[in-house]
Amino acid sequence: MSLRWQPELLDPAQPGGWALVHSQQQFLFDDNGVLFPRDWLYRLDLGVVSEQGLGYFDGEPVFLFEIAQNEDVPGARWQGLRQFMLQDGDRDLFRMLGFAAQIGTWAHQHRFCGSCGTPMQQRTGERAMHCPACGLHQYPRLSPSMIVLVTRGDELLLARSARFAPGVYSTLAGFVEPGESVEQCVEREVREEVGVAVRDLRYIGSQGWPFPHSLMLGFHAQYDSGEIVPQPEEIEDARWFSIHALPVLPARQSIARYLIDLYVASRLGLEPPAFPR
Numbered sequence: 001m002s003l004r005w006q007p008e009l010l011d012p013a014q015p016g017g018w019a020l021v022h023s024q025q026q027f028l029f030d031d032n033g034v035l036f037p038r039d040w041l042y043r044l045d046l047g048v049v050s051e052q053g054l055g056y057f058d059g060e061p062v063f064l065f066e067i068a069q070n071e072d073v074p075g076a077r078w079q080g081l082r083q084f085m086l087q088d089g090d091r092d093l094f095r096m097l098g099f100a101a102q103i104g105t106w107a108h109q110h111r112f113c114g115s116c117g118t119p120m121q122q123r124t125g126e127r128a129m130h131c132p133a134c135g136l137h138q139y140p141r142l143s144p145s146m147i148v149l150v151t152r153g154d155e156l157l158l159a160r161s162a163r164f165a166p167g168v169y170s171t172l173a174g175f176v177e178p179g180e181s182v183e184q185c186v187e188r189e190v191r192e193e194v195g196v197a198v199r200d201l202r203y204i205g206s207q208g209w210p211f212p213h214s215l216m217l218g219f220h221a222q223y224d225s226g227e228i229v230p231q232p233e234e235i236e237d238a239r240w241f242s243i244h245a246l247p248v249l250p251a252r253q254s255i256a257r258y259l260i261d262l263y264v265a266s267r268l269g270l271e272p273p274a275f276p277r
């Protein structure tokens with residue numbers, strides 16, 4: 001892991017430092033980037049709903065201003081987290097922004113106690129919100145999801161949702177439901193989304209995915225039986241693709257792409273790709 005970005009629980013009462021400004025998966029930036037002098041931001045009166053101490057970037061303390069909506073700031077613009085991910089190069093910057101977006105969204109959505117409605121308070125000493133009336137604690141939210149490449153020899157089962165960019169096909173993914181194991185989730189989601197049974201699941205690796213708070217658990221599975229039947233609401237199209245005639249694939253930074261590239265490399269006897277971090 002790189003040393004440029006180090007998450008840490010900083011006390012927002014500590015003065016100075018730098019700050020990110022986030023709202024609804026977008027960050028404020030200008031010619032100097034996404035980090036603004038914190039004292040300068042206070043003067044803008046941005047309607048801050050939560051302030052969080054995030055950690056250190058290049059050794060400098062970084063805070064987050066979570067604001068209610070994207071305000072116009074002279075000389076600055078807003079850019080979505082996805083755009084920052086797609087800009088190749090600075091993975092540490094994206095890791096910091098992904099963390100900031102998840103913490104900011106969580107803080108924004110837990111301002112009031114879900115049990116009794118009292119305004120929540122930030123705890124000191126751990127990243128948690130606390131209800132002073134009933135004692136409820138809320139921690140940052142994570143949604144475990146499986147993602148799986150299903151293969152049959154030289155063929156890959158890839159699908160697209162109507163939300164994807166035109167022509168893009170990807171691996172199957174879905175959220176883990178209460179009470180099931182990730183392996184059961186893989187079997188259920190594949191059955192639901194394409195009507196196919198799989199076997200020989202192999203866990204490959206995981207990736208934090210801040211859109212908005214998934215933890216992707218990546219698998220490879222062998223096709224077992226069944227014909228492809230796309231799930232009407234979720235899957236626009238699903239097919240077998242030969243490793244020699246693949247469609248437009250997901251972004252290089254995604255574990256979806258890694259699962260595909262890894263399998264293709266193994267079939268062709270090529271060097272395995274680098275894991276996207």
Ligand SMILES: NC(=O)c1ccc[n+]([C@@H]2O[C@H](COP(=O)([O-])OP(=O)(O)OC[C@H]3O[C@@H](n4cnc5c(N)ncnc54)[C@H](O)[C@@H]3O)[C@@H](O)[C@H]2O)c1
Nearest residue numbers: 143145147173174175207209211212214216254255256257
């Ligand atoms: N990193 C990657 O390579 C990669 C690739 C594909 C998908 N993903 C992510 O995987 C996650 C799951 O994929 P999917 O969209 O196909 O899921 P899915 O197949 O379970 O279906 C999506 C539906 O699940 C419901 N849903 C939304 N949030 C939920 C939650 N937290 N828990 C349970 N159900 C929820 C909604 O009805 C939504 O329309 C998404 O966050 C997606 O962004 C990541």
Ligand SMILES: [Mg+2]
Nearest residue numbers: 172173174234
């Ligand atoms: Mg899905």
Ligand SMILES: [Zn+2]
Nearest residue numbers: 113116131134
């Ligand atoms: Zn409460």
